[in-house]
Amino acid sequence: MWAWALLPVTLAVFGTIGLWVVYGIAVSNNTVNIKEEFPYISTCGSYNPQSCLFSQICNICCMLALWIISIRFQQIRDFGCASRTNTASLVIGFISSIGISILGNFQPSVLLGVHLLGAALAFFLGLVYFWIQTWLTYSAQPSRDRRWVGPVRIILCSMCTCFVVCMVVLHITGYRSEAAICEWALVMCFFALFGVFAAEFRHIDLHKLTVQKEGMKKANEENGVWTLQESL
Numbered sequence: 001m002w003a004w005a006l007l008p009v010t011l012a013v014f015g016t017i018g019l020w021v022v023y024g025i026a027v028s029n030n031t032v033n034i035k036e037e038f039p040y041i042s043t044c045g046s047y048n049p050q051s052c053l054f055s056q057i058c059n060i061c062c063m064l065a066l067w068i069i070s071i072r073f074q075q076i077r078d079f080g081c082a083s084r085t086n087t088a089s090l091v092i093g094f095i096s097s098i099g100i101s102i103l104g105n106f107q108p109s110v111l112l113g114v115h116l117l118g119a120a121l122a123f124f125l126g127l128v129y130f131w132i133q134t135w136l137t138y139s140a141q142p143s144r145d146r147r148w149v150g151p152v153r154i155i156l157c158s159m160c161t162c163f164v165v166c167m168v169v170l171h172i173t174g175y176r177s178e179a180a181i182c183e184w185a186l187v188m189c190f191f192a193l194f195g196v197f198a199a200e201f202r203h204i205d206l207h208k209l210t211v212q213k214e215g216m217k218k219a220n221e222e223n224g225v226w227t228l229q230e231s232l
Contacts, residue, residue, distance in 0.1 A: 012195035058104020
């Protein structure tokens with residue numbers, strides 16, 4: 001069902017365009033000066049009026065990411081891979097997504113510590129999440145797209161790892177413009193990694209949840225439908 005494939009594509013396109021729009025507004029109203037140094041993403045979103053737009057973009061990306069992570073978790077589970085690794089990916093993905101909302105709503109000019117916490121959750125745990133997804137690409141039931149999805153994820157995750165290391169080292173050593181460029185490249189790669197989920201999501205037919213009063217959860221292994229059945 002191709003409709004599900006639009007979800008990760010929407011996140012990738014919306015996030016990419018949204019952040020560059022924030023950058024464009026920040027440059028146009030001179031709240032950042034690219035002649036002095038190339039700005040971090042959060043620096044562009046620290047000042048009005050683009051700070052409001054930046055917060056909204058991060059919140060929407062957070063919600064879309066949570067939705068994608070949940071669907072991917074259930075999809076792998078339906079493949080018969082109900083492992084601790086898959087569960088760990090769900091938890092790590094959720095925390096990382098919340099980090100996106102935190103860094104977007106707590107600008108560095110207001111609460112730097114909270115902003116850095118959100119950035120750490122989003123970047124570092126986000127990187128861990130996508131490496132786990134790379135592992136699950138090969139350990140879960142083989143898909144028709146695994147032949148090219150796996151290598152693409154490996155390449156993008158390797159690039160993200162390099163960008164994270166370079167960003168931290170360059171920032172610590174005082175090369176702020178170079179560190180900011182690495183941050184932008186890192187985030188673009190993250191959006192690309194979310195977009196790759198479209199390859200797997202296009203094979204999803206239906207997700208259904210049936211709820212019946214209070215009871216115990218029972219999985220139907222044949223059709224992948226989860227129900228809550230009344231206890232006797």
